[in-house]
Amino acid sequence: MVEVSQMIDSDVFLAFSTYATIVVLKMLLLGPMTGYYRMTRKAFSNLEDTTIHGRNEEDKKKFLRTDPDVERVRRCHQNDLENIVPFVVIGLLYALSGPALSTALLHFRVFVGSRFLHTVAYLLPLPQPCRGASWIVGMLTTFSMGYQLLSTSLVL
Amino acid sequence: MVEVSQMIDSDVFLAFSTYATIVVLKMLLLGPMTGYYRMTRKAFSNLEDTTIHGRNEEDKKKFLRTDPDVERVRRCHQNDLENIVPFVVIGLLYALSGPALSTALLHFRVFVGSRFLHTVAYLLPLPQPCRGASWIVGMLTTFSMGYQLLSTSLVL
Amino acid sequence: MVEVSQMIDSDVFLAFSTYATIVVLKMLLLGPMTGYYRMTRKAFSNLEDTTIHGRNEEDKKKFLRTDPDVERVRRCHQNDLENIVPFVVIGLLYALSGPALSTALLHFRVFVGSRFLHTVAYLLPLPQPCRGASWIVGMLTTFSMGYQLLSTSLVL
Numbered sequence: 501m502v503e504v505s506q507m508i509d510s511d512v513f514l515a516f517s518t519y520a521t522i523v524v525l526k527m528l529l530l531g532p533m534t535g536y537y538r539m540t541r542k543a544f545s546n547l548e549d550t551t552i553h554g555r556n557e558e559d560k561k562k563f564l565r566t567d568p569d570v571e572r573v574r575r576c577h578q579n580d581l582e583n584i585v586p587f588v589v590i591g592l593l594y595a596l597s598g599p600a601l602s603t604a605l606l607h608f609r610v611f612v613g614s615r616f617l618h619t620v621a622y623l624l625p626l627p628q629p630c631r632g633a634s635w636i637v638g639m640l641t642t643f644s645m646g647y648q649l650l651s652t653s654l655v656l
Numbered sequence: 657m658v659e660v661s662q663m664i665d666s667d668v669f670l671a672f673s674t675y676a677t678i679v680v681l682k683m684l685l686l687g688p689m690t691g692y693y694r695m696t697r698k699a700f701s702n703l704e705d706t707t708i709h710g711r712n713e714e715d716k717k718k719f720l721r722t723d724p725d726v727e728r729v730r731r732c733h734q735n736d737l738e739n740i741v742p743f744v745v746i747g748l749l750y751a752l753s754g755p756a757l758s759t760a761l762l763h764f765r766v767f768v769g770s771r772f773l774h775t776v777a778y779l780l781p782l783p784q785p786c787r788g789a790s791w792i793v794g795m796l797t798t799f800s801m802g803y804q805l806l807s808t809s810l811v812l
Numbered sequence: 813m814v815e816v817s818q819m820i821d822s823d824v825f826l827a828f829s830t831y832a833t834i835v836v837l838k839m840l841l842l843g844p845m846t847g848y849y850r851m852t853r854k855a856f857s858n859l860e861d862t863t864i865h866g867r868n869e870e871d872k873k874k875f876l877r878t879d880p881d882v883e884r885v886r887r888c889h890q891n892d893l894e895n896i897v898p899f900v901v902i903g904l905l906y907a908l909s910g911p912a913l914s915t916a917l918l919h920f921r922v923f924v925g926s927r928f929l930h931t932v933a934y935l936l937p938l939p940q941p942c943r944g945a946s947w948i949v950g951m952l953t954t955f956s957m958g959y960q961l962l963s964t965s966l967v968l
Contacts, residue, residue, distance in 0.1 A: 514809050514811040517749045517753070518811050518812060521746055525742070525746075525799065527742065528795065531795065546728070546781065546787075551783070577738065581737060585741060
């Protein structure tokens with residue numbers, strides 16, 4: 501690893517910071533989107549959430565149901581958690597390990613692009629293999645950074 | 657970004673470290689709480705977990721069921737993952753970007769407070785909009801930090 | 813906290829970097845494993861994923877179902893998210909707080925070992941308390957690091 505004072509102020513770290521923030525905010529936005537679908541489809545998980553729509557207990561319980569659109573956004577959100585969290589962890593350590601700026605930018609851009617495509621492909625939905633391919637491309641990017649990390653700085 | 661040697665030892669980083677640790681440990685505790693509800697409500701997902709309660713195979717399968725209290729804790733845990741993970745990632749990058757201590761502390765305190773309120777509102781449960789409001793306040797805090805990050809250090 | 817220039821290049825940080833990368837890549841691999849089980853068990857969540865297996869709409873809808881093996885991998889993946897994410901966050905802050913190398917290595921090794929054992933115990937499955945014990949050991953490691961963090965650098 502190169503010296504720290506060169507690192508955190510470096511272009512690689514700033515680039516990681518930008519791309520990580522963008523892709524994490526995108527993931528976070530799926531929360532309100534789930535809320536939006538729950539409201540418009542009137543499909544809730546908690547009895548206390550149905551107060552606006554139902555008047556009596558019997559009426560409220562009707563809205564405790566699952567809806568295909570809500571479940572689709574939730575699966576998209578879960579896939580984001582499963583893939584963006586590993587990218588952020590490994591990407592941060594990778595950015596601190598002193599890679600070339602162009603290589604690092606390539607990894608960050610491909611990953612963030614693939615996850616935006618994945619979200620669009622999941623929510624529209626686009627026919628397969630759009631979603632599958634964007635999922636695999638994102639995962640390979642993370643594995644590539646992880647491989648470079650372990651091959652340069654393995655301490656067991 | 658200011659110089660690193662001023663940063664990681666800085667009060668902002670120490671404050672982030674403290675608040676992030678507290679809110680992540682709170683999230684982690686929902687795991688044992690789910691376990692506690694599974695034991696007392698006798699509602700399990702895996703056949704091998706029911707050995708203490710059932711004697712024969714037929715008896716055990718009765719306990720492979722969902723329970724409203726268990727599902728409530730699990731939804732609370734999932735909401736924590738969806739919101740605390742973005743806070744930790746964006747908060748860390750924000751803490752390293754050199755914000756004023758008072759502004760940073762305000763963000764960290766509001767977020768952590770809102771998540772504790774969210775957990776209480778989910779588990780008791782408190783009537784809405786307690787849970788909804790605490791969820792939105794926490795999310796706005798993360799968006800505010802993300803906005804400041806992107807407006808000060810955007811590198812694409 | 814000790815000085816930064818001694819920290820990020822330190823053995824503790826390099827060790828954290830290695831163990832965190834290994835355990836996060838292990839978690840990420842459960843994604844393709846879920847995909848593998850979905851393909852072989854023909855159990856999908858999205859209609860567009862069933863195109864290879866079904867010819868007409870009626871035929872395809874048969875594959876929109878849950879399968880015990882798929883659900884088992886997914887629960888394992890979810891447990892990883894719930895436990896590895898807190899380890900990574902608290903472990904990173906702990907590695908930066910200047911612990912003794914031997915103590916830090918003990919924490920990282922016990923945690924990573926316990927999570928590999930947890931995955932094996934979940935997927936085979938091994939009889940309880942294998943899975944429960946490895947889950948608890950991993951969680952106690954994270955709590956131990958969190959306790960040391962808060963007792964050395966509490967700033968509220």
